Amino acid sequence: MNLELLRLNLQFNPYHLVPQSPWPILVSFSLLAYTQSGVMFMHGYPYGGALLTLGFILTTFGMVLWFRDIIKEATFEGAHTTQVQNGLVIGFVLFIVSEAFAFLSIFWAFFHSALSPAIEIGGCWPPQGITALNPFAIPLLNTILLLSSGAFVTYGHHALLQGNRKGAISGTLITVVLAIIFTALQGYEYAQAPFTIADSVFGSAFFCSTGLHGLHVIIGTLFILVGLFRIINYHFTTKHHLGYEASILYWHFVDVVWLFLFIAIYYWGSN
Amino acid sequence: MSEDLSSKYILQTAGFDARFPNTNQTRHCFQNYTDYFKCIAAKGEDFAPCKQFKRAYNSLCPNEWIAKWDDQRENGNFPASLEP
Numbered sequence: 001m002n003l004e005l006l007r008l009n010l011q012f013n014p015y016h017l018v019p020q021s022p023w024p025i026l027v028s029f030s031l032l033a034y035t036q037s038g039v040m041f042m043h044g045y046p047y048g049g050a051l052l053t054l055g056f057i058l059t060t061f062g063m064v065l066w067f068r069d070i071i072k073e074a075t076f077e078g079a080h081t082t083q084v085q086n087g088l089v090i091g092f093v094l095f096i097v098s099e100a101f102a103f104l105s106i107f108w109a110f111f112h113s114a115l116s117p118a119i120e121i122g123g124c125w126p127p128q129g130i131t132a133l134n135p136f137a138i139p140l141l142n143t144i145l146l147l148s149s150g151a152f153v154t155y156g157h158h159a160l161l162q163g164n165r166k167g168a169i170s171g172t173l174i175t176v177v178l179a180i181i182f183t184a185l186q187g188y189e190y191a192q193a194p195f196t197i198a199d200s201v202f203g204s205a206f207f208c209s210t211g212l213h214g215l216h217v218i219i220g221t222l223f224i225l226v227g228l229f230r231i232i233n234y235h236f237t238t239k240h241h242l243g244y245e246a247s248i249l250y251w252h253f254v255d256v257v258w259l260f261l262f263i264a265i266y267y268w269g270s271n
Numbered sequence: 272m273s274e275d276l277s278s279k280y281i282l283q284t285a286g287f288d289a290r291f292p293n294t295n296q297t298r299h300c301f302q303n304y305t306d307y308f309k310c311i312a313a314k315g316e317d318f319a320p321c322k323q324f325k326r327a328y329n330s331l332c333p334n335e336w337i338a339k340w341d342d343q344r345e346n347g348n349f350p351a352s353l354e355p
Contacts, residue, residue, distance in 0.1 A: 119301040122351035129350070 007078050014083035016073070023066035030058035067226070074243075075235045085242050092246045096253050099216075103257050106212060107264065110205040114269055121200050125269065130202050131194045132270035138189045139266040142182050143258065149178035150255045153224065153248050160231065163238045172228045175251070179221040186214050202269075209265055216254045223247040285327040300331035304340060305351050313355030 008014075034055030041048035074080040080088070114125045122128030133139065156171025190207075197207040227244040230236055236244060291299035307324035314321060328337070343349040 119297060120350060123298060123301060124351070127350065128352060 004078070004081050007081065014081040016079040016081070016084045018073075021066070021069060023062055023069065027059065027062040027066060030055060030062045034059045071230070071235065071243075075230075080240070080242065085240075088242055088246075092249065096249060099253065103209075103212065103260075106205075106209045107260065110209055110265060110269070113201045113205055118201075121202070125202070126271075127200045127202050130199060132202075133189065133193060133266065135262065135266035135270055138185050139262055142185055143262050145178050145182045145185070146255050146258050149175045149182070150252055152178065153251055157244070157248055160236060160241060160244065161238055165231070168231050169228065172224060172231060176221060176225055176228060179217060179224070179251075183214065183217055183221065186210070186217075206265060206269075209261055213254065213257055213261055216250075216257070220247070220251045220254045223250055284330045296331055300328055300336070301351075303328035304332060304337070305353060308344070308353045309355045312353060 004014075033051065037048055037051035037055045041052040117123050117125045117127065126132045152171050153175040154171075156168050156175060159165075159167025159171055195203045195206070197203045224247045227241075227247045230241075230243065235241075285299070285303070288299055290302070303324045307321060307328060310321035310324055311318065340349060344353070
């Protein structure tokens with residue numbers, strides 16, 4: 001709060017008037033290249049793979065440089081006042097809501113196909129000839145892993161709130177480790193699955209839903225990893241650590257989506 | 272002549288089946304098709320009650336669907352189990 005009072009001596013409003021930045025337009029074009037080359041790659045166009053790699057590198061670099069600027073403004077220039085943090089929280093919550101609706105549409109597609117299976121797939125779910133995965137093997141283990149990672153991130157958060165540096169670092173680190181084990185197990189299950197994304201609407205619904213979730217797990221892991229990096233580098237105070245809290249919210253969202261996936265697609269959808 | 276035919280053949284379509292109350296009778300047709308082949312697999316082609324399934328699917332299903340499914344059964348890629 002002292003920093004904010006100090007800042008008010010230099011600026012008479014609490015708002016963050018962002019300076020000119022090259023990153024929005026660069027990331028826009030990077031994402032355009034990334035998605036277009038993604039389509040090119042998946043349809044076997046020449047140089048699709050090379051352009052996709054370029055799109056990935058450009059997007060990643062653009063995001064890293066942009067977020068570096070945000071950290072500079074927030075942590076080292078004090079631009080994220082209480083008022084600005086309020087706006088960031090609202091923005092992030094709305095982002096999570098939009099994500100929830102993205103997953104809703106995928107679940108809608110799944111239930112559309114599974115609740116009234118078409119005769120072309122034998123009128124049953126899973127379709128005739130498809131062997132679904134056993135939900136009580138790796139998927140149940142993954143449920144336990146994600147739920148306990150949620151518990152550990154709560155521990156890390158409360159440790160941070162109480163100024164317990166060691167607890168914050170260890171809690172967050174264990175969260176990241178559990179997340180990586182989850183992703184590895186999902187990768188193993190994908191490699192071992194007796195069906196592919198091309199095996200009827202079952203394969204499409206399964207890999208689109210669990211794949212979108214897996215992508216979110218990877219992004220969430222990186223998000224929490226950035227939080228861990230910033231705890232280690234003393235970026236956070238017990239009062240001001242919005243990026244970390246946003247990553248926790250994101251992680252819980254990914255966790256809840258997994259519970260729905262586990263119940264609907266792995267358990268209900270397997271017999 | 273026409274009197275001879277009408278006395279020889281009874282013209283009738285499949286009746287209402289409470290399992291398929293919708294206007295769209297696709298599933299009704301498909302169910303009778305699979306039931307017929309399950310029935311003859313269990314009881315043999317000459318078993319008279321199986322004929323009811325055949326009459327039902329021939330009345331409900333478009334001929335091209337029947338032709339497609341017959342091909343699929345021959346090729347072993349019919350999308351439902353026909354084991355009794």
